[in-house]
Amino acid sequence: MGIKLGSFETDKWIKVISFKVKEKSLYNLDTLYELLREWFIDHEYCPRDDEEFPEILYKEEVAQDGAKNHFIWWRFEKQAKGVSDIFYKIDVTFLTIRIQKAEVVVNGKKYKTNKGECEINITAKIKMKTPKQLQKGIFALILKWLWQKGLKEKIRMHFNELHNELYELQNAIKEYYQLNSYKTAKYLEFEPKRGYLK
Numbered sequence: 001m002g003i004k005l006g007s008f009e010t011d012k013w014i015k016v017i018s019f020k021v022k023e024k025s026l027y028n029l030d031t032l033y034e035l036l037r038e039w040f041i042d043h044e045y046c047p048r049d050d051e052e053f054p055e056i057l058y059k060e061e062v063a064q065d066g067a068k069n070h071f072i073w074w075r076f077e078k079q080a081k082g083v084s085d086i087f088y089k090i091d092v093t094f095l096t097i098r099i100q101k102a103e104v105v106v107n108g109k110k111y112k113t114n115k116g117e118c119e120i121n122i123t124a125k126i127k128m129k130t131p132k133q134l135q136k137g138i139f140a141l142i143l144k145w146l147w148q149k150g151l152k153e154k155i156r157m158h159f160n161e162l163h164n165e166l167y168e169l170q171n172a173i174k175e176y177y178q179l180n181s182y183k184t185a186k187y188l189e190f191e192p193k194r195g196y197l198k
Helices: 031-040 137-179
Strands: 013-029 054-060 070-080 086-106 109-128
Touching: 013 031, 013 137, 031 054, 031 086, 031 109, 031 137, 086 137, 109 137
Parallel strands: none
Antiparallel strands: 013 109, 054 070, 070 086, 086 109
16 A cells, blocks of 8 residues: 555556547658557667567457557567666557558559558656555654655656656657658658657
8 A cells, every 4th residue: 555645646557647639630650650659669668579578468350341449559568777766657659540551652652551540649747656564553653754854856856757758759650650740751761660759
């Protein structure tokens, strides 16, 4: 059981930010998938090894006309840098509706892409773990005293750090969709690589 420290409680996941990006247009689903995957690798939420990537659900439904719906869940958790007691958690959920193959012609060149609706829901949380010996009696009082003497600022710093990371991720997704236009070949010729979104 956690310890109440003002509005914060230890050993409990506290939501930092939650957002949704929804788009219905032409876009390359494989490229979007790889761009987001690279972002989490670059930000050290997971290794590059496919076997350790925390994709806990990948479900594809195919309609009679070939249109596809996807349900994809990623679940990330990591220890904050430079500390042993603060952890970040990010949940990513993809939902695609009636994804179909499409082709566009730009400057006389034909490109294969996709069309359909894609919704990405992302929630980030933070947690501070406390050793069992600090959860009762006089030690719990000491922890509350430390909260007033600087621990509160430590939590606030990591809270803001995680919030800023997710704001960056949200902007990266929106930037991809802005590039994703039939008027430009830039996104169609793009090859995902390490560090693109960092």
